[in-house]
């Protein structure tokens with residue numbers, strides 16, 4: 001089994017050229033894909049993987065959001081809650097009747113490779129991975145989920161939040177963070193979809209993604225590239241909300257220091 005990266009890049013270009021690339025939402029997902037693929041490879045390297053494993057990590061990134069394009073065309077939104085689970089949909093497009101996977105690979109004999117690719121994509125945006133997931137599958141799933149989150153921080157800074165969440169600026173800067181969202185953040189974990197009720201809850205939910213990063217390298221990159229810190233410095237027009245965001249900053253910074261200490265001890 002050999003991964004032909006050039007072919008995968010070309011086929012990804014062919015596939016996405018059927019969609020309107022002048023639509024900023026489409027362009028956003030194309031750029032996101034390349035960045036996540038590269039981050040997957042870097043995270044994989046940081047934990048000592050090499051050879052085919054680096055190819056597999058990269059492929060997970062390249063194909064993880066393949067469902068986004070058709071999701072946008074059919075439903076005109078990236079909000080899974082208002083349309084479909086884009087991760088499961090992507091797997092359906094790749095391995096279901098349409099067999100998109102055949103466009104990217106000449107042979108599918110390496111069963112382990114494609115099982116991991118399948119499951120890592122399927123679960124990449126799930127709130128939590130299945131408890132019984134383990135070994136190499138867990139490792140690659142974690143790599144993809146970390147890479148995706150790290151780049152989501154960039155997207156949330158470079159794209160107007162109003163566009164991401166389909167809300168007006170005043171809705172965004174006036175609203176307060178719901179109690180359930182603040183509780184989740186205080187407990188240092190991601191925010192369940194059902195807990196988000198106000199526009200700013202989505203922003204807080206993205207801040208909370210940091211708690212779910214698995215690999216020390218992912219946290220380092222997230223902080224180093226600066227986007228996450230910009231997100232943490234979101235300015236609201238609501239005095240109460242700014243107080244809440246300050247609280248979140250403190251919780252995140254403490255968590256980060258704790259994690260760094262832990263990973264230093266592990267070395």
Ligand SMILES: [Fe+2]
Nearest residue numbers: 064065124125
């Ligand atoms: Fe995704």
